[in-house]
Amino acid sequence: MQTRNRPLMIAMPKGRIFEEAVALLRKAGYPLPPEFEESRKLVIDVPEADMSFILAKPTDVPTYVEYGVADLGVVGKDVLLEEERDVYELLDLQISYCRLCIAGLPDWKPTRSPRVATKYPNVASAYFRQQGQQVEVIKLNGSIELAPIVGLADRIVDIVSTGQTLLENGLVELETITQVSSRLIANQVSYRMRREEIQSMIKRLKAVVEGKHD
Numbered sequence: 001m002q003t004r005n006r007p008l009m010i011a012m013p014k015g016r017i018f019e020e021a022v023a024l025l026r027k028a029g030y031p032l033p034p035e036f037e038e039s040r041k042l043v044i045d046v047p048e049a050d051m052s053f054i055l056a057k058p059t060d061v062p063t064y065v066e067y068g069v070a071d072l073g074v075v076g077k078d079v080l081l082e083e084e085r086d087v088y089e090l091l092d093l094q095i096s097y098c099r100l101c102i103a104g105l106p107d108w109k110p111t112r113s114p115r116v117a118t119k120y121p122n123v124a125s126a127y128f129r130q131q132g133q134q135v136e137v138i139k140l141n142g143s144i145e146l147a148p149i150v151g152l153a154d155r156i157v158d159i160v161s162t163g164q165t166l167l168e169n170g171l172v173e174l175e176t177i178t179q180v181s182s183r184l185i186a187n188q189v190s191y192r193m194r195r196e197e198i199q200s201m202i203k204r205l206k207a208v209v210e211g212k213h214d
């Protein structure tokens, strides 16, 4: 069958997850060449590993996987929750740890329908709905911490890792919505058609992930 002859295609997120994910794959025994990190190419074939990689914007990884352009992908749990794509989540890779939080100015007084700025409008809306709180969600694309400082929003829903960005901008963490780490995901058809190859990859990655935390 044709699909079995082509290399496994893996969607990797450009940006901060990339280096950790590449290191993990190398530890699992996949011979990714050193040029991998240095190149500006967006499609990289690694015939020695019988794999090809596409380098996508992190939020787009589940889209490439859902549509079957990529068989597998590496993506933050935050993006999976926000995008709600039809993909299988196979393994917690235990890299790029952070958390999705609600934060704001320490002296803010509650209003009837607070404005919440975020890159995660679906997660934020679902969370506040579940809490029975009516909010107005404002979608931003970055520098979310700016919104409460300049009066665009009362609260933010954003990633916190070290807490440095909140601290430097005079904001405080109020609630954790969920812990976040990066996950291995699969296209649903690929998972059935290429089960053996994918299972072997999960096994190799799992050995590294579990070994790391023993």
Ligand SMILES: Nc1ncnc2c1ncn2[C@@H]1O[C@H](COP(=O)(O)OP(=O)(O)OP(=O)(O)O)[C@@H](O)[C@H]1O
Pocket (backbone or CB within 6 Å): 013, 014, 015, 016, 017, 057, 058, 059, 075, 076, 077, 078, 079, 096, 097, 098, 141, 142, 159, 160, 161, 162, 180, 181, 182
């Ligand atoms: N400060 C952080 N520390 C650790 N992990 C983080 C942090 N910020 C984000 N992450 C994780 O890394 C993933 C990718 O973040 P990254 O900043 O590389 O991309 P992005 O948020 O889409 O940025 P951009 O829009 O600039 O491309 C996020 O989805 C999240 O899982």
Ligand SMILES: O=P(O)(O)OC[C@H]1O[C@H](OP(=O)(O)OP(=O)(O)O)[C@H](O)[C@@H]1O
Pocket (backbone or CB within 6 Å): 141, 142, 143, 144, 145, 158, 159, 160, 161, 162, 163, 164, 165, 166
């Ligand atoms: O708790 P910290 O360690 O300070 O990390 C948290 C910051 O990291 C991310 O921003 P990023 O650098 O991706 O920039 P962005 O504002 O463009 O999203 C996140 O959105 C926070 O702003």
